[in-house]
Amino acid sequence: MIYDVSIIAILIFIFFVVAVIGLSFYFGKKTTSASGYYAAGGQINWAVNGIAFAGDYLSAASFLGICGMIAFFGYDGYLYSVGYLAGWVVALFLVAEPLRRLGKYTFTDALDAKFDSRGIKLAASISTLVVSVFYLIPQMVGAGALVTPLLGLPHWVGVVMVGSVVIFIVATAGMTSTTYVQFIKGGLLIIFSVLLTVFVLVKGINTNPGEDYHKFISINASIENGKVTGISDASYKLLGQHNEKDQTFVKLEKEGINSWWKLNTTGAAPVLEEALSIVDTKDGKKLYNGAPKDARKFFQVGHTKKIVVDGKEVESTGPVGPFEFIRNIESSVIVRFAKKSFTFNDEKVTVFYQNPTSGTDLMKPGMYYKIDKGATFWSRLDFISLMLALFLGTSALPHILIRYYTVPSQRAARKSTIVAIFAIGFFYILTLYMGTGAMINGGLDVESSNMSAPLLAKTFGITLFSIISALAFATILGTVSGLIVAASGAVAHDLMDKYMKIQMTESQKVRNGRIAAVVVGIVAIILGILFQSQNVSFLVGLAFAIAASANLPAILMLLFWKKTTAKGISWAIGVGMLSSLLIILFSPTMYDIMGLPPDSAPIPLQNPGIISIPLGFITLVAVSLITKNKRVQESK
C-alpha cells in the first residue's frame, strides 16, 4: 500500500526522536561506571521502574503485532495479550525477589551466583545474546513497517534508522536513559491507547466505516458449465478466469485497468465480488489493483456487513460501552479479507477477497490457531505450545530480568512488578478494542498485519495517526535500547569480563559494552530487513519460546531445587536453546521465509515451546543427578 506523507506526522516524529536522543544524552553524561551502565546504579524508584517495565514489555509486538493480529484474526490475536500478561505472574511469584537477591548486573550473574562456573557464564551469555537478537528482529520489522506510512520511506530505511538511533542512544547512555525513556514512553502509550479506544467506542459499529471508505461493488454474472460467460455491467470486459479448488477468480478490464473479482454462487444468483489484487507482470512491473503503486488505487479495508442489535438489523449502533461493543461485534457479520496467490498467463497474481465472517467465530479462538473447525493434532499442539511459551517466556527474558537490578531492594522489585502487571494488563485489555476497531473501521492494510493500530488512528484524523505512529516508533526505540543493553552486557560483562577474565578498568568495561551494543545493533538491522513480511507478534512468540526453553528451567530449578548443579544449568541452557532454534529452523514459517513450500517443513509446529521447554527441564534434572552422583562417589 502507498501512504500520503503528512508534514504534521514528520514534525511529531522528529520531536519524539529528538526528545529520546536528548534524554539519552543527558543521562549518558552521568554514566561512568559499569553499575550505572548496566543497572542504572540500582537507584530507580519502584513506581518509575514499574512503568519502565511496561515500556520495555509493550514493544512493537504488543502495540503493532497484537492489534494487527486481532484486526486480522479476531480473538486469536488476543491470546497473545492473555499469555503475555500471565507470564508476569511467574515473574512476580517465583522470580522477582530471589533474582534480585542473587544478581548484580545481568541474568548470567544471577545464575552463576552460587557456582562461579565458566560453563554457566558461557551458556547464559550466549543464550542472552540469542534471545535478545530474536527479540530485536520483530522490533526492527515493526520500525520498518511504521516508517513507510509515516515518512514515505522504504521498509529497510526504517530498520536502519531505528538501528542507528538506538546504537547512538545505548552507546552514549545505558540503563538510566533507557529506564526514563521507557517510563515516558510506557505512560504515553497507555494514555493514547485509552484515547484510541474511547474513539472506537464513541463511534460504535457502522456498516459504512467512513466517507473515504471504498464502496465495494458486485456485478451479476451468468455461468455455463462452471465458466463465467457474461456480466451485467457493460462497462467491464471479461478477460478470463482462474479456478482454485472450489473458488473462482475472474479477471475484468475497464478503461484500460485490469481487476480481479471473486465469483460468489451462494446467493440467489451468481455475482462477482470486487477484490484487491497485486500482480507481478511478465515485464517485471508490480500492479496494485491494476495500476502502478503511485496511482494509489490500493486502499485500506475492513468493514461490517451486517449489524444486529437486540435481534434487529441496524446500520449503526451509535456510541457503545466496552461490553456492549463486544456483544454487538459477536452478533455482527464482519468482512475480513482472505488471501489467495496463483499464476495466471505467466503472471503472479495475489488476490485479497472479501470473506464475511460471523462475529461469534471471531470472538473466540480458531481463526489463526486451528483448534476448532479443521483442527489437527499438530494445530492443537501449536496452540498449547504458544500458550506455554508465552506463560513461561516473560520471566526468562534477559532485558526484563536486568530491570530487577535497577531498583534498590527486593521490596522495590516486587512492587515495581505489580505496577507493571497493572499497567501492562490494562493496555492488553485495550488491544482487543483497538484491534477490533481496526477490523471494522477500515484499519487494515492487506499487505501488512503490523499497521492496524496506526491505520485505525488514521481513520480518526492525521494528528492522532501521527502521534500514535511516532509513539509506536518511540516504543521500538525504547525496547530496542533495553535489548541492546542486555545483549551488550552478555558480551562485554559476561563473556569478556567474567568468562574470558580480561582485565578491564570501569571505563573500559563501559566502552566495551558500547562497542558490543554497536555490533549487536548492526546484526539486528540486517535481520530486521530479512524478516520484513512476518507479523511482529508471531516473531516475538518465537523469542519467548527460546527464552522459556533456554533460561527458565535454569532459573526456576536454581531457585527451587537444591540438587541443581552447575553442569545441569549449562546443559539445560544449551539443550533448551539449540532444540528451540532447530525446531524453528525446520518449521513451516522458516521454510516460507527461505522460499520453500511451508507444507514440506519436517516439523509442522510453528512454536517450539511444547517440545523444547520440557526438554530443558529434563536435561537439567538428568545432568544434575548424574553430576551429583559423580561428586558423591568422588568424595567417598
Place this chain on the structure above:
Amino acid sequence: MIHKNTVSVEKDNSIKVKAKLGIILFFVYLIIYAGFVFIGTVYPQVLGFKVISGLNLAYVYGMGLIVLAGVMGLIYNFFCTRFENKMNKEEEL
C-alpha cells in the same frame, strides 16, 4: 553520580515464608490458566458459550485472567509486606 553496587545486601528473615506464598499463588494461577488452555484445546466450542450478560466465555475468561493477575499481585504484596515488617522487626527487638 551513579556508582553504587546493585548487589543486594539487605537481610530478610521472611524469605522462606514469602517464597512459600509465591509458590501457592503461582499454582493457583497456573491451574486457572491451564483450564483456559485445556478448554481451548479440547472443547473449543465451549469458549463461544454466552456466560455473563451476553458475553462469551472466551472474553470473560481471557479478561478474567488479566484482572486476576493484578488482584493476586496485590494480595501477594499485602502479605509479603506484613511478613517483612513483622519478621524483620522481631529480630530488631
